[in-house]
Amino acid sequence: MRNLKDLVEEIKKELGIEEKVKIELKNYKRLIASTSLEKNIIRINRKILDKDFVEKKLGYENHEEFVMKVLKHELMHIKLKTRWHVPQYFEKLM
Ligand SMILES: [Zn+2]
Helix, strand or coil: CCCHHHHHHHHHHHHCCCCCCEEEEECCCCCCEEEECCCCEEEEEHHHHCHHHHHHHCCCCCHHHHHHHHHHHHHHHHHHCCCCCCHHHHHHHC
16 A cells, blocks of 8 residues: 555545645544544544455455545545535545
8 A cells, every 4th residue: 555645645636625634543443534623633543554454354355445435535524624424525525
């Protein structure tokens, strides 16, 4: 998988996000990721950086694709400044 920061920058560009976004790795038990809209911080479960965990335990075929999907999801919350999954949110992911 490519560098996490590079992936974030790539998706930010794609979504037209210019503000600074910080990424923190967490040891969540159940949560995959969460976002602080006040501080522009995306917190991701460090387990998803583990290719074996994602592909063997979670059953996703492509590790990097999965990580990008998670990042894109959280970055959309920052772009739209909402915690909710409003219709606009889903349209932009498609
Ligand atoms: Zn969400």
